[in-house]
Amino acid sequence: xxxxxxxxxxxESIIQVALQLFSVxxxxxxxxxxxxxxxxxxxxxxxNYFSSKDILAQEIIKYxxxxxxxxxxxxxxxDISTEEKIHKIVDIYFxxxxxxxxxIEYFLRVYLSNREVFADECAGMVCVSGFITEIxxxxxxxxxxxxxxxxxxxxxxxxxxxxxxGMVFLKGxxxxxxxxxxxxxxxxxxxxxxxxxxA
Amino acid sequence: xxxxxxxxxxxESIIQVALQLFSVxxxxxxxxxxxxxxxxxxxxxxxNYFSSKDILAQEIIKYxxxxxxxxxxxxxxxDISTEEKIHKIVDIYFxxxxxxxxxIEYFLRVYLSNREVFADECAGMVCVSGFITEIxxxxxxxxxxxxxxxxxxxxxxxxxxxxxxGMVFLKGxxxxxxxxxxxxxxxxxxxxxxxxxxA
Amino acid sequence: xxxxxxxxxxxESIIQVALQLFSVxxxxxxxxxxxxxxxxxxxxxxxNYFSSKDILAQEIIKYxxxxxxxxxxxxxxxDISTEEKIHKIVDIYFxxxxxxxxxIEYFLRVYLSNREVFADECAGMVCVSGFITEIxxxxxxxxxxxxxxxxxxxxxxxxxxxxxxGMVFLKGxxxxxxxxxxxxxxxxxxxxxxxxxxA
Amino acid sequence: xxxxxxxxxxxESIIQVALQLFSVxxxxxxxxxxxxxxxxxxxxxxxNYFSSKDILAQEIIKYxxxxxxxxxxxxxxxDISTEEKIHKIVDIYFxxxxxxxxxIEYFLRVYLSNREVFADECAGMVCVSGFITEIxxxxxxxxxxxxxxxxxxxxxxxxxxxxxxGMVFLKGxxxxxxxxxxxxxxxxxxxxxxxxxxA
DNA sequence: GATGAATGAGCTTTCATTCAT
DNA sequence: AATGAATGAAAGCTCATTCAT
Numbered sequence: 069x070x071x072x073x074x075x076x077x078x079x080e081s082i083i084q085v086a087l088q089l090f091s092v093x094x095x096x097x098x099x100x101x102x103x104x105x106x107x108x109x110x111x112x113x114x115x116n117y118f119s120s121k122d123i124l125a126q127e128i129i130k131y132x133x134x135x136x137x138x139x140x141x142x143x144x145x146x147d148i149s150t151e152e153k154i155h156k157i158v159d160i161y162f163x164x165x166x167x168x169x170x171x172i173e174y175f176l177r178v179y180l181s182n183r184e185v186f187a188d189e190c191a192g193m194v195c196v197s198g199f200i201t202e203i204x205x206x207x208x209x210x211x212x213x214x215x216x217x218x219x220x221x222x223x224x225x226x227x228x229x230x231x232x233x234g235m236v237f238l239k240g241x242x243x244x245x246x247x248x249x250x251x252x253x254x255x256x257x258x259x260x261x262x263x264x265x266x267a
Numbered sequence: 268x269x270x271x272x273x274x275x276x277x278x279e280s281i282i283q284v285a286l287q288l289f290s291v292x293x294x295x296x297x298x299x300x301x302x303x304x305x306x307x308x309x310x311x312x313x314x315n316y317f318s319s320k321d322i323l324a325q326e327i328i329k330y331x332x333x334x335x336x337x338x339x340x341x342x343x344x345x346d347i348s349t350e351e352k353i354h355k356i357v358d359i360y361f362x363x364x365x366x367x368x369x370x371i372e373y374f375l376r377v378y379l380s381n382r383e384v385f386a387d388e389c390a391g392m393v394c395v396s397g398f399i400t401e402i403x404x405x406x407x408x409x410x411x412x413x414x415x416x417x418x419x420x421x422x423x424x425x426x427x428x429x430x431x432x433g434m435v436f437l438k439g440x441x442x443x444x445x446x447x448x449x450x451x452x453x454x455x456x457x458x459x460x461x462x463x464x465x466a
Numbered sequence: 467x468x469x470x471x472x473x474x475x476x477x478e479s480i481i482q483v484a485l486q487l488f489s490v491x492x493x494x495x496x497x498x499x500x501x502x503x504x505x506x507x508x509x510x511x512x513x514n515y516f517s518s519k520d521i522l523a524q525e526i527i528k529y530x531x532x533x534x535x536x537x538x539x540x541x542x543x544x545d546i547s548t549e550e551k552i553h554k555i556v557d558i559y560f561x562x563x564x565x566x567x568x569x570i571e572y573f574l575r576v577y578l579s580n581r582e583v584f585a586d587e588c589a590g591m592v593c594v595s596g597f598i599t600e601i602x603x604x605x606x607x608x609x610x611x612x613x614x615x616x617x618x619x620x621x622x623x624x625x626x627x628x629x630x631x632g633m634v635f636l637k638g639x640x641x642x643x644x645x646x647x648x649x650x651x652x653x654x655x656x657x658x659x660x661x662x663x664x665a
Numbered sequence: 666x667x668x669x670x671x672x673x674x675x676x677e678s679i680i681q682v683a684l685q686l687f688s689v690x691x692x693x694x695x696x697x698x699x700x701x702x703x704x705x706x707x708x709x710x711x712x713n714y715f716s717s718k719d720i721l722a723q724e725i726i727k728y729x730x731x732x733x734x735x736x737x738x739x740x741x742x743x744d745i746s747t748e749e750k751i752h753k754i755v756d757i758y759f760x761x762x763x764x765x766x767x768x769i770e771y772f773l774r775v776y777l778s779n780r781e782v783f784a785d786e787c788a789g790m791v792c793v794s795g796f797i798t799e800i801x802x803x804x805x806x807x808x809x810x811x812x813x814x815x816x817x818x819x820x821x822x823x824x825x826x827x828x829x830x831g832m833v834f835l836k837g838x839x840x841x842x843x844x845x846x847x848x849x850x851x852x853x854x855x856x857x858x859x860x861x862x863x864a
Numbered sequence: 865g866a867t868g869a870a871t872g873a874g875c876t877t878t879c880a881t882t883c884a885t
Numbered sequence: 886a887a888t889g890a891a892t893g894a895a896a897g898c899t900c901a902t903t904c905a906t
Contacts, residue, residue, distance in 0.1 A: 075890085094380055096295040100876065112878075113891050121876065180436060181380035182293065192442055222443055223453040226433040227426075234429020235421075237379065243391055244421055254422040262461035274865095298900060300868095309867045311903080320901065473886095492779065494693040497879060499889095508888045510882080519880065578834065579691055579778035590840055620832075620841055621851040625824075628831020632823040635777060641789055642819055652820040660859035672869085697897060709899075710870050718897065867906080875899075885888080 079117050082107060087128050091173035095125060095182045122185050129179050129186065129195045132171045137198030139164075144205050150215035151264070153206060155256040158232065162248050165236045172236045180233075203228055210263070217265045224263055231259065278316050281306060286327050290372035294324060294381050321384045328378050328385065328394045331370045336397030338363075343404050349414035350463070352405060354455040357431065361447050364435045371435050402427055406462075415462045423462055430458065477515050480505060485526050489571035493523060493580050520583045527577050527584065527593045530569045535596030537562075542603050548613035549662070551604060553654040556630065560646050563634045570634050601626055608661070615663045622661055629657065676714050679704060684725050688770035692722060692779045719782050726776050726783065726792045729768045734795030736761075741802050747812035748861070750803060752853040755829065759845050762833045769833045777830075800825055804860075813860045821860055828856065 085106050089098040100121055104111045118124040143156045165172045179186060179196070186195065193200055207224050210216035216224075235255065239248045284305050288297040299320055303310045317323040342355045364371045378385060378395070385394065392399055406423050409415030415423075434454065438447045483504050487496040498519055502509045516522040541554045563570045577584060577594070584593065591598055605622050608614035614622070633653065637646045682703050686695040697718055701708045715721040740753045762769045776783060776793070783792065790797055804821050807813030813821075832852065836845045 078890095094382065097383060099874085101874095110892050111876090112893065115877070116890065119877095177380040177382070181376045183376070183439075184293065184296065193440065219453050219457075220445070220450070222434075222437055223450055223457060226437055226454070227430050227457055230429035230431070230433020230436075231426050232429070233433065234425040237429075238421055238425055241392065246419070251419065251422055251425075254418050255425070258418075258422060258426055258461040261463075262457040264460075299902080300900075303868095310901090311868065312866045314902075315865065492781065495781065498881080499879075502889095509880090510889065511887045513881075514886065575778045575780070579774040581691065581774070582694060591838065617851050617855075618843070618848065620835055621848055621855060624831040624835055624852070625828050625855055628827035628829070628834070629824050630827070632827020632830065633819075635827075636819060636823055638780075639790065644817070649817065649820055652816050653823070656816075656820060656824055656859040659861075660855040662858075675869095696895080698895095707871050708897090709872065712898065713869065716898095867904105869903105869905095871901105871903080873900100876897095878896075879894100880892105882890105882892080883888105884890095 075117075082109075082114065082117055082124070083128055083131055086124055087132065087174055088170045090125065090128065090178050091170040095178050095185060123189070125178060125182070125185050126189045126195055128174060129190065130198070132174055133196040133198040133200075135198075136164075136171065137200075137202045140199070140202035140206065144202060144209065150206075150210035150213060151256075151260050153210070154260050154263075155252070157206070157228075158252050158256045158259070161232045162235070162252055165239060166248055169236075169240075172233070173240060176233055176237055176240075200225070207263075214265055216263045219263075227259060227262055231255065274316075281308075281313060281316055281323070282327055282330050285323055286331065286373055287369045289324065289327065289377050290369040294377050294384065322388070324377060324381070324384050325388045325394060327373060328389065329397070331373055332395040332397040332399075334397075335363075335370065336399075336401045339398070339401035339405065343401060343408065349405075349409035349412060350455075350459050352409075353459050353462075354451070356405070356427075357451050357455045357458065360431045361434070361451055364438060365447055368435075368439075371432070372439065375432055375436055375439070399424065409462070413464055416464045418462075426458060426461055430454065473515075480507075480512065480515055480522070481526055481529050484522055485530065485572055486568045488523065488526065488576050489568040493576050493583065521587070523576065523580070523583050524587045524593060526572060527588065528596070530572055531594040531596040531598075533596075534562075534569065535598075535600045538597070538600035538604065542600060542607065548604075548608040548611060549654075549658050551608075552658050552661075553650070555604070555626075556650050556654045556657070559630045560633070560650055563637060564646055567634075567638075570631075571638065574631055574635055574638070598623065612663055614661045617661075625657060625660055629653065672714075679706075679711065679714055679721070680725055680728055683721055684729065684771055685767045687722065687725065687775050688767040692775050692782060720786070722775060722779070722782050723786050723792055725771060726787065727795070729771055730793040730795040730797075732795075733761075733768065734797075734799045737796070737799035737803065741799060741806065747803075747807040747810060748853075748857050750807070751857050751860075752849070754803070754825075755849050755853045755856065758829045759832070759849055762836060763845055766833075766837075769830070770837060773830055773834055773837070797822070807860070811862055814862045816860075824856060824859055828852065 082103070086098070086103050089102055089106065093102075100114060101111055103124075104114045107114070118127065139160050140157055143153050143160065146153065146156070148156075161172070189195070203225055204221060207216065207221060211218045232255075235244075235248065235251060238244050244251070281302070285297070285302050288302055288305065292301075299310050299313060303313045306313070317326065338359050339356055342352050342359070345352065345355070347355075360371070388394070402424055403420060406415065406420060410417045431454075434443075434447065434450060437443050443450070480501070484496070484501050487501055487504065491500075498509050498512060502512045505512070516525065537558050538555055541551050541558070544551065544554070546554075559570070587593070601623055602619060605614065605619060609616045630653075633642075633646065633649060636642050642649070679700070683695070683700050686700055686703065690699075697711060698708055701711045704711070715724065736757050737754055740750050740757070743750065743753070745753075758769070786792070800822055801818060804813065804818060808815045829852075832841075832845065832848060835841050841848070
């Protein structure tokens, strides 16, 4: 049992380090030796935990999606209006992009762009279902309460995911004139206006 | 002059072919020999036109941004309402994603990731200014005419770019239940509602 | 003594499992972890029984040669003609190739190639003497009884070993049109005709 | 055309060198860098001629089979008795084993033992058809002339291939008391007695 | 301008063996 | 005896780029 715990801990530390290196340097520019070195671990031993670079990348996206999904799940459980929920979700996302940018960047620069890596094991969106499910719950709730217009889920999902991702991309490129946190109000409002039910 | 023309033509044909291969297979999975082979050209000769793989990728993003920008420019010059312009721009984007997906995919899968490739020569957004400029003109016009709310340009730009890109990503992953063209109305409306001036 | 027995039993079970894996997948394609896993045993512990992969392979060839030799020894002790003995030996060999092919395949695919592995410890034919000795007894007997021509032993030994091995190879490649057991009569006759004393 | 010739020459020189290294050190113990080094060639360039180690091994067996087949073909075309043909074939084989042992050793130590390498591309015996075809012609001729007993071809083929291969193996192990050429008469006679038509 | 053989550094992955527990 | 995480050297293979022709 002690061994199991230790192995699980090491597994997670590999995910953390790989997540960071992948999101900063990209999937192809990050090598397994890079990851192993940063962990003070041999290359061979790393393969005892993840049997290929692709599988490591897949485990990271699952992990990341889970973490993001949980955070949104907390908002979903709050007893507040849909408008306020939007604000909170945007806040969570941008705060994360500021304080722990790896996860968001991983979505943008690794998951989005390296089809071959995720094609088989993550087909459809099985590896990001943790995140999607919560957005779906948020949206359905809002519609049921009459606060959001009833429309195709993906029209709403694309707005959330694309808009937030786009802003984080602009931040990453250093072209936003203001700190990203100052955009929270504007963007929350835009999303709310876009999706709210007609007066 | 004849020679110049011939050289320019060949340059463009290289860009076209490389654009397609990069957007389908990714930047790192596409090799210079791959590109040369598809052009019935030697690798050595290809280097007479573009002195490195990175530079080729940079030229492609400039070219793509120019083409997209021109299409939006046509809409900007039309004598129609901002609401209608939004619809036309979304239409252009999705039609392109359907009929000539390479350019959009290039934005998503090559430019978005592969930071290192574009870091120096395309810092800021100099390589995509063609596209951004037109969106900026569209937005400023709408605000001047009182049809759009006056807000930070990047809040609006992120919405456009991110939302449309996100939808095309979902299309590429084959998870949209309907054809992408059927989303044009919904998404145009969402964007318009998000940005329009308050009643 | 109980401990000794247990250790001997485990040693033999390792040989059995390794024999099978080596003969099916080849020496280099079979890993020590593979063998340990199939035995529900740790790799570290396996090294308590055999101090290297090479030594394990050497022990297997000795074991196999012993077993084969014993079977032929039984035939040698029978009170039958040399012609009948040949038939019985071919029968034993082909029946074995059909029902327990590992041993024969081990000769063909592990011992025959992988010189380096057997070079030192098994130089000459010390590791296969069990088998050779019996063939030698068979041959000398036949000559003494006047039923076989007196010739260089290796001319006869090469015929036996090579012919039978060759047939099993053809069987392994699935190119024999008939079941191997149907070749017993033909091949026994060919061997007998080749070696018998002149009329 | 000059280029084609040069490339073909280089291809053949790679085959020659790889054949030798493979047959002496075995398939798995011979590395691509080994082969490249012996050719004063870079590893990458070697891959311009053979796209994988397996494919190189397959091309070698085809080449070897072709060469051996041609030599036997010459004997087949001679106007001599079957008995004499057997002698000549054995002579060719053993002379080759003595003077250019690589080819025979390659059959024994590479082709025979590394199933996985030849499984797909050389399934059945397509890569050794050059050799087999000539043995088949020899055998059919002998039967037609009434000099050989009519029996299943593989019974005869296994005798030839296995017997000769076995003797070369014994030679390789340095356990033959006499030079291999001194076995030619004995072995030719044994084969002839095994296959000849009944008096 | 055009060719494509050649380079060589660098990648992912494997595995016999060890050793602290 | 038994465990299995850890090592690290070495393998097969790739590819941007060069340069003699």
